Amino acid sequence: MTTDREPPGRAVDVWGAANTLLIWAFVALLILMPWAYAAVPLAAGLLALAGLLLQGAPAGDSEAVLDAEDRLWLVTLLAFAGLWCWDVARTGVWPVAGHGGSWLVPLWPVLAAGLLVWLRYHPPSRTGWWLGLVVGALGAGCIAVYERFALGADRADNGMNAIPFGNLALLLGVLALVAMLGRLAHQNRVLPWLTVALGLAAVGGFAASFLSGTRGGWVALPLLVCMGFRGFHGVFPHRWMLAAAAGVLLLLAVLVAMTTITGDGVHERIVEAVSGIERYLGGDSGNSVGLRLDMWSAGIQLFLEKPLAGWGEGRLQAAWDGMVEAGLVHSAMNRFDQLHSDLIDTAARRGGLGLLSLLALYGVPVWLFARHLRGSQDAENRTLALSGLMICFAFVIFGLTQSMLRDARGLSGYLGLTVACWVLLKTKFLTKDLSRDAGAREDHEVFDHRP
Template sequence: MLLLGSIVLLIKQPTLGLKRQDWLVIAALVAYASIGMLEAWWDGQGSRGIDKPIRFLLAVPTLLLIMAYPPRLGWIWSGLVVGAIGAGGWAGWQKLAEGEWRATGYTHVIQFGNLSMLMGILCLAGLGWAWVQPRRILWLTLLLVGALMGVLGSLFSGSRGGWVGIPFVLLVLYRGYACHLPGLIKGGLLVSLVAGFSLVYALPQTGVESRFHEALNDVSLYLSGENQATSLGARFEMWKGAFYLIQEKPFIGWGDNGYQEGMQILADKGAVHPVVTEYGHPHNEFLNAFAKRGLVGLGVLLTLYLIPMKFFARQLGSPNLELRSLSVAGVLLTVAYIDFGLSQAFLIHNSGVMMYAFLLAVLWGSFAVRNRG
């Protein structure tokens, strides 16, 4: 809908007054899309290969539309609250009522859990905005409930990759909000966090303790050589295989088709466990980009994350809480995706692409307009 709405830019042709920062964010989107489509072309992937890269290109007119006609921030935070509550509620139903081992929503379990976590932590970013609203208590309550439900959705999914980045998420929130609070309140928040984490770990219904012990067992089995095909063991083998492939073609990469052929050769030679041939990516965003698109592919991926992060971060201490909330949200978006990418090739999935590309467009467009004021 946002993309279709951007047609109005061709009709009304509003003056956007793009700044250097805007052009660099747009360039990051275009560069990532271009390298992805170029890989699809030379690797012979056909239309299948350009489906996801082109969505980053289509996010550009959406970004321009948001800059021309910025929405009320209440609509953005409301959408995140509804999404987080919906994800957490559905995950709770699957886990507690239906007895599922891991809540999956209607998509891949890792994608579902991590995106639920993303919406939850973005609700926390909105607390600064809520603080200066006339109906402060209502908005603070809604955002906190959304944050809780989003995090619960992640816990019920058992997607451990999203939990690894929690310390970095807390660091961003501290830099954006908590560092300005009195020491007594900081202490209270710290005690609450420790108590909350302890409760989540202790309650068997969350599945956190069992997933933690599964991870330790996977590592033990891998190191002993007893089983290399566990969840973590398979990842270790895929990462090892990706490193082998990168060493052979570090500059241009193998392409998606070439990657799978290369992994099959490595498995046939006994260099890696045959389990790696069951996957079309190494379960790591950065190794995936490096192995398939070479140094250039890795470079544009880092650009896609680090350029927006750098510009969002400049307003983490802004006295304008509305602007600061968007700054915190933008940094959290990039930090979360970097975290998710450590154990999953998140941007090869439709959900991962759409959430990053279009959330970035909405957040940057809203941020850039208010940053000028």
């Protein structure tokens, strides 16, 4: 049995308690409050600055020292930011992110790197992560139900773009489900009501995704479910896994029925997508699917023209405006400020160099989380590693049809969720080592424990 108490001999860390509150606020409010995606990371940055001014650079004790894994991630974040800033410098234009502002998004990975260091020296409690998932996913579900059934909105969006709202709500729901299963596997006695709350939050996140009408999330869901079953293989008896599979299918069936009632459900959205492809093949690209295909085609052509460093922030818009004027793509394309694909948009703007930095931004945390998932037998370590892996893969899939990392909330969500999950994983991994050295054997349940 595990608790969330400090390991023996460790003083209570006031900064760590504040970081726990900030982790909760970020996860809980990411898609609930309009400016939380920017306000919470900035508040965390100010807290870190205050901590450095008040206590100076932290001493390098065994818990606080950054290891090779941390340094690899820091290099990846700084390289991504550095290449993006160089692109801004050579063109003189800051990128336009979500909500029509630049928000200095190329600098956000630098903030994420600084917060990774700060959180490693003053690690938060995982309780903030759990409670954040409950509030964030359950709140998104309540908002989506209210907007669709009380207000009669076509797509639930909470006043933002429906695509990032639906994608992030789905991810929070999946993470809540993983956290619930992890607590069941570990027989955690801390806040027992939280296990049930996480299950309800998972339902809320799934409902918000379906009510938003966001197709990209539906593509990601099967992969995330498969990853979850693979990650929990051997944790529960086989009959429990089958029952869980039946429960997930039943939940999805209920959500499909709910959205069908409003006349804009899963079936309608799929039919719309198929119709859009047929119209595009027939020469009509004036629909959401056709415009995306036009943008991807244009982006690939522009990348091939400048494959090394790309067109740059200040030149790509003019380049595809020229393609519109030449009649090579649909005229509606010039209404958009991104190419609706992180891979294609990055390749067109920053060329092969930018594409490599993006693949590293995805791939390094994937490798690190997978490494811990394979190498650990502890239930909570593996649950956190699985959660981090799901975040990375979810954003890869979301980014196939939407430039999530050019959306201010999307970029903040990816950086914040992965860094938070990583810090909690490393802290949990270290706590296990400290507890073992102190002779505390109660934290040594293995992941293949069967109830």
